[in-house]
Amino acid sequence: MxxxxxxxxxxxxxxxxxxxxxxxxxxxxxxxxxxxxxxxxxxxxxxxxxxxxxxxxxxxxxxxxxxxxxxxxxxxxxxxxxRPGDRALRVDVVGRRAAPGGLVRDFHRAHPEIPLDVVTLFDGDTAVAAVRDGAVDATFRAVTLPGHRLPDGIAALPVLDEALRLCVGPGHVFARAASVTPAQLAGHRIWMPGNVPGTEWHAYYEDFAAAFGPAVDTIGPNFGLEALLDTIAGSPDLATFLSERTPHVWPAGHDLRLVPLRDPTPVYPHSLLWRTDNAHPGLTALREHLVATRPRPPEGELWLPSWAKRTPGRSASPAA
Missing domain, CATH: 1.10.10.10 (Winged helix-like DNA-binding domain superfamily/Winged helix DNA-binding domain)
Known part of the structure; x- marks a missing residue:
């Protein structure tokens, strides 16, 4: 009709x-x-x-x-x-417990009047395509992967340089270290069963391994973070990377240690990606909130891959 x-x-x-x-x-x-x-x-x-x-x-x-x-x-x-403003703002955060999930939760606390629809797309190519096609309003990703460029009409705003920590059990050689340099990790086994080839985080740790020499091991079924930490807690050899900004809960008996990495501090660069013609007012509010509340980067020399977008004030990567 x-x-x-x-x-x-x-x-x-x-x-x-x-x-x-x-x-x-x-x-x-x-x-x-x-x-x-x-x-x-x-x-x-x-x-x-x-x-x-x-x-x-x-x-x-x-x-x-x-x-x-x-x-x-x-x-x-x-x-x-x-109609922009009448529907929920649809945002991809990779994982709800990851740092971008925390950024979106902080935004929701500051703007409870803006309805949110939070999704978790897996890889960067899928997320960028979803932004390009209008399936999501924005995504948090590390940009750009080697050999990739953002499609025309998609902008990127750096929002967080997330400092990595070395997670080890009480029997590990670095368990009592006040800090560790990335160079000291050469030859040590870093177990990351969720580090899937083709993702932006795999590209990040591949560059990190090439720059400093740790053995990043992706072999083994990925049973989730809890199972990973159970294994790390009982191993004198295995370690993994975590962040203080990502909430973790483990049994007290694990006695896990988060050891700072220094000289340089490796940071994972999170950026917000969106279509420049997206008129949703919630998207504007999200960008303004992220700019106003962006955490200061860690002090000292920083490391990030040569392919990652940089903002003024970031240290150059030694691998660049």
Missing amino acids: DLKAVRAFVAIADSGQFQKAAVDLGLTQQAVSKRIAALEKDLGVRLLVRTPRGADLTIDGQALLPHARVLLGAEERAVAAV
């Missing part, structure tokens, strides 16, 4: 007059009459009968009226679902 004609029919049913309906719709009476005639032709029934006082519904018109209201209500909901 032509919803414009349906709207004219409902307006006449509510007002009882073609002329009053035309005024309410901002149309001429002739235009309203043409819409009703077209609707009656499409349906093959008479919907209205003109009277000296206006117009009355026929039996078919009475039968159609409640369905016509449903159609117009569905149209209003459909428009509202895609």
Whole structure:
């Protein structure tokens, strides 16, 4: 059905007059009459009968009226679902327990009036494609992967340089160290079963291993963070990387240690990506919040891959 004609029919049913309906719709009476005639032709029934006082519904018109209201209500909901500001801001955070998830939670606390729809897409290519195609409004990613460039119309805003910590059990050689340099990790086994090739974090740790020499081991089934920490706690040889900004809970008996990495401090560069033509006001509020609350980068020399986007003040990568 032509919803414009349906709207004219409902307006006449509510007002009882073609002329009053035309005024309410901002149309001429002739235009309203043409819409009703077209609707009656499409349906093959008479919907209205003109009277000296206006117009009355026929039996078919009475039968159609409640369905016509449903159609117009569905149209209003459909428009509202895609109207910027009327729908939830859809954001991809990779993992809800990862640092970007914390950034979005902080934004929600500051702006509870902005509805959010938080999703967890896996890899960077999928997330960038979702932003490009309008499936999500924004994503948090490390940009850009080697050999990749962002599609035209997609912008990136650096929002967090997340310092890495070395996570070891109580029997590890670095368990009692106040800090460790990345160079000291040469030859040591870093176990990361969730480090999947083709992802931006795999590219990050591949560059890190090339620069400083640790053996990043991705072999083994990924049973999740808890199982990983169980293994690290009981091993004198295995270590992994974690962040103080990512919430972790482990049994007290594990006695795990988060050892700072210094000289340089490796940081994982999180950026917010979005389409520049996206007019959702919640997206503007999110960007402004991230700029206003962006944590200061760690002090001292920093390391990040040569392919990562940089902002003024970041230290150059020795691998660049």
